[in-house]
Amino acid sequence: MAHDQLQYTVDLLDELVAFPTISADSNLDLINFAAEKLETSGAKVRVSPDETDTKANLFATLGPETDGGIVLSGHSDVVPVEGQDWTSDPFQLRHSDGKLFGRGTCDMKGFIAASLAMVQRYATLPLTRPVHFAFTHDEETGCLGARSLVEELRGIGMKPSACIIGEPTLMRIIEGHKGCSEYTVEFSGLAGHGSIPDAGVSAVEYAVRYVNHLMSLRPELISRCPENSPFEPPYTTLQVGRITGGIAHNVIADKCSVDWEMRPVRVSDADFVKSRVRQHVEQDLLPAMRAVHPAADIVTHVVGEIAGLEKMPESEAVKLVSELTGANTTDFVCFGTEAGLFQQIGIPAVVCGPGSIEQAHKPDEFVELDQLDQCLAMLDRLSSKLV
Numbered sequence: 399m400a401h402d403q404l405q406y407t408v409d410l411l412d413e414l415v416a417f418p419t420i421s422a423d424s425n426l427d428l429i430n431f432a433a434e435k436l437e438t439s440g441a442k443v444r445v446s447p448d449e450t451d452t453k454a455n456l457f458a459t460l461g462p463e464t465d466g467g468i469v470l471s472g473h474s475d476v477v478p479v480e481g482q483d484w485t486s487d488p489f490q491l492r493h494s495d496g497k498l499f500g501r502g503t504c505d506m507k508g509f510i511a512a513s514l515a516m517v518q519r520y521a522t523l524p525l526t527r528p529v530h531f532a533f534t535h536d537e538e539t540g541c542l543g544a545r546s547l548v549e550e551l552r553g554i555g556m557k558p559s560a561c562i563i564g565e566p567t568l569m570r571i572i573e574g575h576k577g578c579s580e581y582t583v584e585f586s587g588l589a590g591h592g593s594i595p596d597a598g599v600s601a602v603e604y605a606v607r608y609v610n611h612l613m614s615l616r617p618e619l620i621s622r623c624p625e626n627s628p629f630e631p632p633y634t635t636l637q638v639g640r641i642t643g644g645i646a647h648n649v650i651a652d653k654c655s656v657d658w659e660m661r662p663v664r665v666s667d668a669d670f671v672k673s674r675v676r677q678h679v680e681q682d683l684l685p686a687m688r689a690v691h692p693a694a695d696i697v698t699h700v701v702g703e704i705a706g707l708e709k710m711p712e713s714e715a716v717k718l719v720s721e722l723t724g725a726n727t728t729d730f731v732c733f734g735t736e737a738g739l740f741q742q743i744g745i746p747a748v749v750c751g752p753g754s755i756e757q758a759h760k761p762d763e764f765v766e767l768d769q770l771d772q773c774l775a776m777l778d779r780l781s782s783k784l785v
Contacts, residue, residue, distance in 0.1 A: 401774040403515045404767065408498065410435075411511035411770075412491040415500035421475040421538045424452040428474050432456055432533055435514050439521040441531070446550060448543070453535040455547045460517070461525030461784065468718070468780065469530040469561035469745065471736060472510040473537030473544070476502040482761035497764040504753025504765040509564025512752065512773045520781065527784045530558060537736060540580060540702020544736035552743045560715035561740040564751030566758060566765070569772045571728045572749035573716050576629055576661040577706035578734030579668060582699045583608065585643070588691035589652035598650035599691045602643040604683055605654040608696070609638055611678045612658060615671055622670070627663055628709075628730040634667040635732075636660050661732060662706065705738030707747060715748035722779045723750070723772075731755070750776070 401407075417428040433443045436458040443458040459467070479488045479501055486492045488501040498508075513531060520529055534543030565572075585605045590598030616636055623633035636658065643654025662668040679696050687694035709730075710716070716728060733755055737747035752769035 467528030566753030
């Protein structure tokens with residue numbers, strides 16, 4: 399039998415999907431919607447805008463304002479839909495064959511909808527332990543919102559005992575994942591006519607040399623793979639997502655940018671890559687560029703360096719979710735989440751949520767009704783841990 403809050407969860411998801419919270423745009427309408435739902439049930443709500451006042455985090459508490467609470471965490475932003483071949487409007491929920499289609503249904507508005515559906519029930523309980531709701535902005539572009547949120551929690555001395563990150567895991571318990579670091583590197587050279595290549599400094603050519611060096615580190619990272627690494631692939635990975643530069647075949651390009659990412663299995667691998675890349679830039683690339691054009695430059699912008707979620711010998715979060723779901727096994731994944739940030743400030747974290755990561759970021763993204771039903775069952779059982 400389906401959970402009695404399933405239809406309400408679907409109705410909430412319908413409204414959440416209708417907010418086009420692409421990372422480049424505002425999430426305030428969704429945050430205000432969630433804040434109203436929480437405040438109506440008596441939650442103490444804190445909305446924290448970013449420096450642009452176009453985005454915000456939400457942190458709300460039901461129950462006593464004491465340590466030892468449980469955090470239900472989800473990000474409000476979604477990835478773009480441009481260039482994707484959707485069967486229907488990505489910002490209008492579509493039901494078909496037990497699936498709910500729409501941008502963000504699994505990543506990760508389904509979990510937010512299920513959490514909000516349980517608010518009224520939690521509010522009727524004689525809570526002796528708080529339940530917190532943490533909804534962030536800009537997870538898809540470097541976990542920017544979560545980084546400011548955890549610093550805010552650190553500042554006010556909030557010490558929950560566990561955090562459940564509801565990223566899509568098919569309701570499996572994930573106790574560890576790789577980190578994720580994203581960079582944009584800008585190359586500035588000297589423009590010129592293509593017939594005299596030695597008179598200019600091609601930003602594109604030096605960007606290619608940079609990428610070749612980056613890719614040459616892959617075999618070394620494989621050789622550094624920790625024994626019994628639980629990940630697949632088990633080693634730290636590098637990937638170049640985009641190279642942009644140049645204006646024409648016969649013009650020496652004076653500008654180029656490279657977007658790349660690294661997913662380290664351990665901090666020492668990340669340090670190794672950054673050290674080797676920095677050495678190549680400072681000792682090889684820049685001297686060659688500046689020999690022709692002293693103002694040439696290579697500037698690295700850190701989009702985000704997200705900590706991995708490390709397995710803990712005794713995790714309150716893993717123990718809690720194991721009891722709530724009845725699962726006696728845990729897994730590891732390669733995709734990154736905000737969990738490592740909570741772990742860094744001393745809050746045990748676990749990743750467990752409805753839907754499959756296989757659907758995330760794709761056209762016709764969907765979450766199955768059965769997955770939402772399982773999530774509601776987990777959140778319902780949480781009630782017994784709050785009184």
